[in-house]
Amino acid sequence: MSYEESQRVYREVIAEFRANAGKLSGPYAQFDVLLLTTGAEHRTVPIGYARDGDRLFVFAADNGRENGPNWYHELLAEPRAEVEVGTDRWPVIASVAQGAERKRLWDSRIGEWEFLNEMQNAVAWEIPVVILTPVRRED
Structure with a gap:
């Protein structure tokens, strides 16, 4: 898929996500998806994401492309980001899981997401597991 095609697909998925309170159809319907x-x-x-307590985690697989996804490199440069799950939106700090924690998180999804293996x-290269930890908002 070309860059232009992937951007078109992203725009369509994002519009559907926001129009349907985070629910998607088609091939994405079987996954929990965040923005x-x-x-x-x-x-x-x-x-696609999974939960680990109050944290979320995602995989920077980029369908196996050698350099990984742009969003991953952006998080390495600036770990502050924002997620949307359903109709909720909140700030997060991203970190890359290492060692035993990476293995635990990776192994927790392989049963359902065999495509990761x-x-x-x-x-x-080792596909990064990125943890998205909520940032407490100051009142």
């Missing part, structure tokens, strides 16, 4: 807004330009992308087996 992640990153970077100085406030780019928003839909990403397929992607991991197809690349020479």
Whole structure:
């Protein structure tokens, strides 16, 4: 899929997400999807996610592309971001899971998301697991 095609798909998924309180149809209906807004330009992308207590986590797989997704690199440069889940929106701080924590989070999804193992087996680099920790808003 070309960059232009992927951007069109993102725009369509984001519009559907916001119009339907976070519910999606088609191939995305089976996944919990959040919207992640990153970077100085406030780019928003839909990403499948899972929960770990009050934290969320996502995989920077980018369908096995060598450099990984742009949003991942934006989070490395500036870990402050925003997520939307359903109709809720809140700020988060991103961090990359390491060691035993990465393995625990990775293993917790493999049963349902077998495609992650397929992607991991197809690349020479370790797919990052990104933790999105809520930031408490100051009153």
